[in-house]
């Protein structure tokens with residue numbers, strides 16, 4: 506009995522093998538498989554008999570039948586792949602279904618910070634500003650000294666600096682003495698722009714900056730835009746008009762701004778600038794913590810001590826005045842796109858990025 510069953514199983518496996526090999530299409534193949542392994546396929550029927558066998562024969566016959574099943578399944582899988590491959594191969598003679606939907610090309614998304622960056626630069630470009638750049642690895646002099654933040658100045662502590670001690674092999678003693686840092690703000694680009702050009706200046710500098718700081722609202726790398734306007738008779742009114750225009754262009758036509766007195770070493774007087782909350786238009790909500798206002802930037806009139814670090818022939822006249830401002834691009838992106846956690850911007854989670 507057991508021998509008969511085992512032989513039967515092997516015969517069926519062989520028969521199935523021949524049928525699978527003869528199949529030329531996927532549906533032929535599926536049919537062939539069903540004949541042996543379907544609900545009432547011949548190998549399936551044998552499998553059902555196993556529990557009814559007496560224990561002595563059950564082992565050997567069971568083994569033979571299961572092996573037959575496995576062999577047929579393996580052959581089926583291999584044969585299906587072969588048929589698929591053949592139908593893809595050029596000149597296989599198999600028709601190509603031109604009515605199938607085309608695969609959609611995968612489209613990338615601009616990162617919200619990139620979008621904000623571009624929007625901000627577009628707004629200032631349209632007002633006639635040039636876009637300037639400066640190095641991210643910066644000298645202490647450009648980053649601090651020339652901006653009226655001398656050694657030991659408490660403002661240095663506000664900006665937890667990454668110091669680069671081994672800037673480059675063979676760095677001159679002077680460069681090392683100068684100190685080399687990762688720039689903590691984009692303000693050194695003011696200094697560099699004035700060093701290479703004369704008034705009138707009307708520039709912005711978007712860029713990456715670094716601070717040793719990391720929590721809910723701070724990341725060690727973030728982005729700022731610096732602005733600088735220098736000309737004869739530039740006043741605080743020019744600053745206010747410019748920033749009001751920017752706020753309306755970026756946050757919407759009904760946006761208002763207000764100045765609060767503040768302190769920055771490189772501006773005098775200095776101000777912090779708030780805009781009416783984009784979430785509630787000023788009536789108070791969660792985003793503005795009920796105040797109706799959002800703090801978005803720092804600004805002021807260029808401190809004469811900053812001009813004093815420049816060429817006196819170009820910047821020494823008392824008629825030369827300027828204003829400057831600095832703002833966080835990431836913060837502006839978060840406010841515009843309703844992103845609650847700064848860190849989300851830099852985690853590269855595709856589920857978050859796909860929303861933009």
Ligand code: DAH
Nearest residue numbers: 690692803804805829830831
């Ligand atoms: N540099 C400042 C910072 O990173 C931002 C800033 C404030 C820039 C006021 C300015 C300014 O040009 O006038 O904290």
